[in-house]
Amino acid sequence: MAAEIFEKRKTIELRKKHVGPSCKVFFSHDPIKIVRARGQYMYNEKDERFLDCINNVAHVGHSHPDVVKAGAKQMELLNTNSRFLHDNLVQYAQRLQATLPEKLSVCYFVNSGSEANDLALRLAWQHTGHKDIITLDNAYHGHVSSLIDISPYKFHQLANAEQSQHVHVAPSPDIYRGKYREDHPDPATAYADDVQDIIAKAHAKGRKIAAFIAESLQSCGGQVIPPVGYFQKVAQHVRNAGGIIIADEVQVGFGRVGTHFWAFQLQGEDFVPDIVTMGKPIGNGHPMSCVVTTREVAESFKSSGMEYFNTFGGNPVSCAIGLAVLDVIEKEDLQGNALRVGNYLTQLLEEQKEKHPLVGDIRLKEQHILLSADGPHRNVLKFKPPLCFSREDAELAVEKIDLILADIEKALGLHMPVTTESEMRAKRKASYEENGDRPHTNGSDHHNLISNPPPTLKPTKRIRT
C-alpha cells in the first residue's frame, strides 16, 4: 500500500489553497483520495477497493506493467524533442496509420486532445482558406479558447454566452431524444439536411465553411450514436461547400466500440474523414495525443510556410508508451473484450430497464463503484471503464445499480410491478413531464451521480438501450 504524505484533511486544505477553484473533484462534499490502482480497480488511502467504471483514459488498465516498463525504459535512455530523428516516432506513426484507412497517412504528435483539435482547426482553415466551423449541439471538443468557441457543452455554461460568428451549431443526431427520432423514416438524411441548411444560410451571408467537426459518437453530449449514413451525407454537403470533415475520436476511439478500432468506422467503409484526432486512451494516462490527416491537407498546411513545432509532442517516451498500449490491446484482445463484456453489460442493463421505472439521484460511491452521469441534462449514466473490465465487474456494477434504484423507487413510492414495456414508457413520460428539464449543472460536480428522468442507461458501446 502506498504511503500517504498528508492526512486527507490536509490534502483537501492544501488543494483549496493552491489549486484553482475551477478544478473540481469528484464527490466534492467528501472527495476520494486514491493512492494506487491496478487494472480496473482503484484503492483509497485505507486500501479500500473501488471498481472503476469512469476512467476511459486508463484504457488497457491502470498501471499496466507492460506500459510502465516501456515508459521507464525509454525515460532512462532518452526523452527529447522531434527535431532529432527517432525510431519510436516513425514506428508509432506507422502503427497508428495501419489502424486507419490508407489515405489518412500523415501524423502530428501533440500532448492533449485539446491541442489535437486546435491543430485540426488550423489544418482545416489553412487547407480550405475558409473560416467557419459547423459543430453539433452539446458537443465538447476541448478546453483551449478556440475549442470552447465550438463546444456548446461548455459555452452554454457561461452566463452571457456569446456564440462566435464563425461557429454554427447543428442539431445532435440523437434518434432517442433529438429532433428526428426512431419513428422518423430517414433520420440520417433529415439530420444531414439540417447541416445543408446551415451551409446555405452561411453562404447567404457570404461566409464559407472550413470544417464540420464531430465526435464519431457524442460522449459528454449524451452518448449519442448517430444513425448510419449520417456522416456520409454530411460529408457530401460539407465537401461540396469546400469544407472538410474532422472526426474527434479523443474519447471514443481506440477499440472501445468493440466491433471496430475507430468509432467513425461504425458508419461503414464508405465514410473516411479528412482529419481524425485522438487522445485520452492512447497513452493510458501519459499526456499524448495525435492528429492524423491526408497528404493533401498536410501539404496545404506546409504551404503556409509556418513550421509546426510541439516541444513534447512525439517524444521517444510518449511513443514508447503509445507502442506498448497498442501491443497490449492486441495481445490481450481488449477490443474483443470490449465487445463481449459490452454486450453482456447491455443485456444486464436491459433487464434493469424492465425492473425499474425511474432512475434517480444515485450515490454509487458508497457502494464502491465509480460511475458518472453526463449529457445535456446529466441524466445519462456513462460507462467508460478500462477495456479490461470483466463480466464479473459488469455484474457487480449492475447489482449495485439495481440495489440503489430499488431503494430510491421505494422511497419515492414508485416501486411497483411493471407489466408491459409500454406501461413503463408511459410512466416514465409522465414522470418526465412532471419534473421538466433540470437547469444545466456544472459538467463535473459529480457528487450526485444522478440520472434524472427520462432514464437512459447507455453504455459507451455500440448497442443502444
Added chain:
Amino acid sequence: MAAEIFEKRKTIELRKKHVGPSCKVFFSHDPIKIVRARGQYMYNEKDERFLDCINNVAHVGHSHPDVVKAGAKQMELLNTNSRFLHDNLVQYAQRLQATLPEKLSVCYFVNSGSEANDLALRLAWQHTGHKDIITLDNAYHGHVSSLIDISPYKFHQLANAEQSQHVHVAPSPDIYRGKYREDHPDPATAYADDVQDIIAKAHAKGRKIAAFIAESLQSCGGQVIPPVGYFQKVAQHVRNAGGIIIADEVQVGFGRVGTHFWAFQLQGEDFVPDIVTMGKPIGNGHPMSCVVTTREVAESFKSSGMEYFNTFGGNPVSCAIGLAVLDVIEKEDLQGNALRVGNYLTQLLEEQKEKHPLVGDIRLKEQHILLSADGPHRNVLKFKPPLCFSREDAELAVEKIDLILADIEKALGLHMPVTTESEMRAKRKASYEENGDRPHTNGSDHHNLISNPPPTLKPTKRIRT
C-alpha cells in the same frame, strides 16, 4: 548503446511518409539520429557524442536518474486525473508556490506551454471582462491558434498575415538593437511609454485591454533582456487601464538566469506579475506545464461557472517528476551552477568578440556541438544547455566556435588583427549594411546554424555581451 530499430535511411523515409511535413528536423540535409542521452551529452546511432547546448527542456540533464526513478515509481502505483485527491498534486503546488511571491498562490496544471498561455489569456479575459492583448514584437507564446494571434514571431511567417483586431504589438524592449538603445537616457520609461500610447489608441477606438503578455526575457525573439524598471512601468499603465500582466516563463524560468529562480525577478522585488506561466524545463522533458495566479484572478475565473478540467494536467506521475526536478535543482545547486558557468561562458565569449570581427554561416554539427541560431534575423546564437553544463563544456563549445569563426573569416578575407573595439564595431556595421536584412526564415530550419551580421553572442544568461 541503444539498439536502432531501423537504419537511418529508413527512419528518414518513414518520417517523410508519416509525419507532417511542417514538422522540421535539425540539419534537414542530414538530420541527426539520437538514440540516448545523459546529462549534457547526446549520442547518435554510432555512439558519437554531441555536446548539447540547445536542450533547455532537459533542464537538470538528460535522463537524470532521480527524475527517471520518480516517474517510473509513480507510474507503477497510479496515474489518473485530478478529480481524485492526490498528495503529489498539492505537494507540488506548495513547492512551486514557495519559489514565487506570496500573492501568486493558485495553480492550474496543464500539459504544455501552449496550454498554459492559452489558459492565461482565458483567465485575463474572464477577470477583466476585456478582450485586447498587448504583446511584444517578435514574441513567441505557443502553437495553438489563440497564441499564434499574439505571436509576431509566428504570424510574420505567414504570407498574408492578418493581425487580429484585439492584438496590439509593442516594440521589443531591446536596448542593443531596438528603438531605444543603450545611449538613450531612460529606455525603460521610453519603451513603457510606447505601451501607454498603444493603450491610449485602443481606448480611442473603444477597445479595452485585458492583458499585457511578455516573456520575462524574450527568447526566440532574440534573447532580449529588458531594461530594469520596464515591467514595473508597463504594469502601472496596463493596470490603470484595467488589464493584468502575464509573465511567460516557459523558456526562461526555473533557475536558468542564475541569480534568481524566475526571470521576472531580475526586474526587482517591486514587480509581481498577475499570472506566471511555466513549462518546458519543469518536467525535464515530461509533458507538463503550469499557470500560477493570484486568488482574485482565480476567483474571477471560477465565477464564470465553467469548470476547468484538463485530462492529464497535474496527474500523479507528472507531479512526481516535477517534485524530483525541484529536488535535483536544489540538491545539485544547479541555479548556482547556471550563474557560475554562465558568467564564465560570457567571459569566454567576450574574448571571442575581441578576436572575431564577424560571425557567419556556422555548421557546428561537424564539431559535435549542438547550438542554434534564433531571433528575428536568426543571427543570435542561443545557448540554452541543460543546467548541469560545466566550465569544461563552456570551454569546449567556445573553442569550437573560435575554430569555425577563424576558418570563415579566413575564407572571407576578414581575418585581420582588431586593434580597438570601436574599429571592430565599425567593421561590423559596414558588413551589416552591405548584407542587409535577411528575409525571415522558418523558425527551425536549423540546418544552417547561422549567425548573420551584425554579430551578437548572447547566452541565455543575465549578462549581456
